[in-house]
Amino acid sequence: MFGKVIGSISEPVGCEGATSEIIVGRISDGGIIEIFVNGQGLGLSHPYGDGVVNILLSMGIEMIPLDANGNVLTIESLAINDLAERAHFINHTNQYKQIQIVLGDASQVENNYTPENQSFNYDLATQITTFCLAPA
Known part of the structure; x- marks a missing residue:
């Protein structure tokens, strides 16, 4: 399921045009929602309150x-008043990360x-x- 090789790093199919953050x-x-990283599901959860931030x-x-x-926003402030509208994902590794977000009962994640x-x-x-994060 890999695409082209860039230096010594293989770019997975679907990761064309990826940057290290989004x-x-x-x-x-x-x-x-359920977040998948390179095909590994993290389980259905609230994105900030159920420990997903620490797993990621x-x-x-x-x-x-x-x-x-x-x-x-801080995680603590979200517990008091959920003002979150967006999520900033940053890849700190030297590998591509493919992210998939599947909805449970959440709003659509349709904006980049x-x-x-x-x-x-x-x-x-x-x-x-779905989106990819390029190596840092």
């Missing part, structure tokens, strides 16, 4: 909650606020969002 939305803690961090991916204006990352795809029929 901001997508809508991702709030009010709905349930252990995989070398930072997921930072942002409000509608792109301001950084980082047009430089051209790997973003939202499938209207399945409501599944």
Whole structure:
């Protein structure tokens, strides 16, 4: 399932035009989603309140909650008042990371606020969002 080789790093199919970070939305803690990293599901959960942020961090991916204006929110502030509208994903590894977001009862994750990352795809029929993060 790999595409072209760039230096010594293989670029997976579908990762053309990927950058090491992306901001997508809508991702709030009010709905349930499942995030997959390179095909590995992290389980259905609230994206910020159920430990997904820490699981992603252990995989070398930072997921930072942002409000509608792109301001950084703390996990603590989300517990009090869920103002999250976007998520900023950053790859801190030397490998490509393919991300897939499958909805439970959450809003559609259909917006890419980082047009430089051209790997973003939202499938209207399945409501599944996919994108890649290039190596750091």
